[in-house]
Amino acid sequence: MKPKSVAVVGAAETTRLGKIPDVSVIGLHADAALNAMKDAGLKPSDIDGVATAGISPVELAHYLGITPTYADGTSVGGCSFMLHVRHAAAAINEGLCKTVLITHGESGRSRVGAGGFGRAPSSLMGQFEMPYGVTSPPTMFTIPVLRYMKTYGVTEADLANVAVIQREWAAKNPRASFKDPITVDDVLNSPMIAWPFRMLMCCLVTDGGGALILTSAERAKDFPQKPVYILGTGESVETPMVSQMEDFTSSKAFRVSGKKAFEESGIKHADVDHLMIYDAFAHLPLYGLEDLGFVKPGEARDFINERNTAIGGKLPLNTNGGGLSYMHSGMYGMYALQESVRQMRGTAAAQIEGAKVSVAHGVGGMFAASGTVIFSNET
Amino acid sequence: MARMLPEPTPETRHFWEGCRDGELRLQRCTECKHSYFPPRDFCPKCASRDVEVYKASGKGILYSYVINHRPRPDMGTEPYAIAVVQLNEGPRMMTNIVGCPQTPEALVLDMPMQVHFAKQTDDISLPLFEPAKG
Numbered sequence: 277m278k279p280k281s282v283a284v285v286g287a288a289e290t291t292r293l294g295k296i297p298d299v300s301v302i303g304l305h306a307d308a309a310l311n312a313m314k315d316a317g318l319k320p321s322d323i324d325g326v327a328t329a330g331i332s333p334v335e336l337a338h339y340l341g342i343t344p345t346y347a348d349g350t351s352v353g354g355c356s357f358m359l360h361v362r363h364a365a366a367a368i369n370e371g372l373c374k375t376v377l378i379t380h381g382e383s384g385r386s387r388v389g390a391g392g393f394g395r396a397p398s399s400l401m402g403q404f405e406m407p408y409g410v411t412s413p414p415t416m417f418t419i420p421v422l423r424y425m426k427t428y429g430v431t432e433a434d435l436a437n438v439a440v441i442q443r444e445w446a447a448k449n450p451r452a453s454f455k456d457p458i459t460v461d462d463v464l465n466s467p468m469i470a471w472p473f474r475m476l477m478c479c480l481v482t483d484g485g486g487a488l489i490l491t492s493a494e495r496a497k498d499f500p501q502k503p504v505y506i507l508g509t510g511e512s513v514e515t516p517m518v519s520q521m522e523d524f525t526s527s528k529a530f531r532v533s534g535k536k537a538f539e540e541s542g543i544k545h546a547d548v549d550h551l552m553i554y555d556a557f558a559h560l561p562l563y564g565l566e567d568l569g570f571v572k573p574g575e576a577r578d579f580i581n582e583r584n585t586a587i588g589g590k591l592p593l594n595t596n597g598g599g600l601s602y603m604h605s606g607m608y609g610m611y612a613l614q615e616s617v618r619q620m621r622g623t624a625a626a627q628i629e630g631a632k633v634s635v636a637h638g639v640g641g642m643f644a645a646s647g648t649v650i651f652s653n654e655t
Numbered sequence: 656m657a658r659m660l661p662e663p664t665p666e667t668r669h670f671w672e673g674c675r676d677g678e679l680r681l682q683r684c685t686e687c688k689h690s691y692f693p694p695r696d697f698c699p700k701c702a703s704r705d706v707e708v709y710k711a712s713g714k715g716i717l718y719s720y721v722i723n724h725r726p727r728p729d730m731g732t733e734p735y736a737i738a739v740v741q742l743n744e745g746p747r748m749m750t751n752i753v754g755c756p757q758t759p760e761a762l763v764l765d766m767p768m769q770v771h772f773a774k775q776t777d778d779i780s781l782p783l784f785e786p787a788k789g
Contacts (some may be wrong), residue, residue: 415737
């Protein structure tokens, strides 16, 4: 796509985040959508494109009373919303629709109106991973990490420090689930989940949602909020089975998606003022920093330990507190996008002064998929 | 509670029949010679449909793992390793480790492993791995 041809003109999360036992999954989608439409000054009749994951775009359109000429049901896990942004930008530029609503809602904690995680025993995962006792993501997403640690000399304390620094960011955010400071020792003494991963190296499980509204840059000028332009986008997928990743020390989907987004945007890494890397677990910012090219392979540990990604550092990372401390409903990518938009609007709780370029990088499944969106607030 | 077991499909049946009969079977492209896993009836590297099933050595190394401290109900009550073994023929596969304590001290990356077939039903034996002997 042509950089800055499409902009975000509406963005909002659900009214509440955390534990919301009185709202179902579709209700969370609707709450976020209504908040985003209010933010943009739009009604459902003004929306002609819909995109969502988890539920079908048919359910979303019907529930909100939207008659779209564009519907995207791409569902590749937590980064689906990055892919929705990318596809929506292409659709708007191609004239398939004018105004696209992208929603996320998930009752991750309360499980109100939520489906299960089952895999058919005849699927490849059902045959070649499930028999060995994998459960939820803590026993799958984590499987490559010992190889990464051995290759680059990364320790459990290094992993713990990722969570410690993100908690520092969360302390600045009134909406974050966990705000109290923690130390490396606190993380290393938290309950063992799947060695070498302890509880505080794993994301939260909460309820919530978020929604974005995109339109052409030309129309964006007439909306109440400061437009946030899309500079570049990328996406890729690798494998549904984490055991079949090509390289256990690097995600191919990350590398392909990130490269595409940077090429499209025409910016250099040094131009990036703010970065979001989907952190379902403490190792993801390490892989993300390296695979996106901010540092060389094996250098992310020192980069984080030297506080480059912390408050006051040169590359502020996961400034909402991330999936480790802010919130994580299951498909967190939407919240990474929301924080990038807030930073570009200048309205974030931990606002980076003068930030002009933000990168939101997502993961889907267990390193299965990836999506990258680069935003700018300059025309 | 009965352990979660695979349900073979036409493309994977040779693999599970091999495990039942005590053979670890991989596939190899007869054109580009690439060995691969999981099973499929074409080469994922060059897309040739000219592929063959062969008996693998059953040997490899411990490539990576986690130790699950919250056991799935069908897996018992003790922590267990969920591992990936890199086979000498190249492909990697998920497995469990037997014949060895399920601890970081006992489970050292790159240690040599050998396959051990664990019978579950008349049709299904799971290819688990144990530290290589000798």
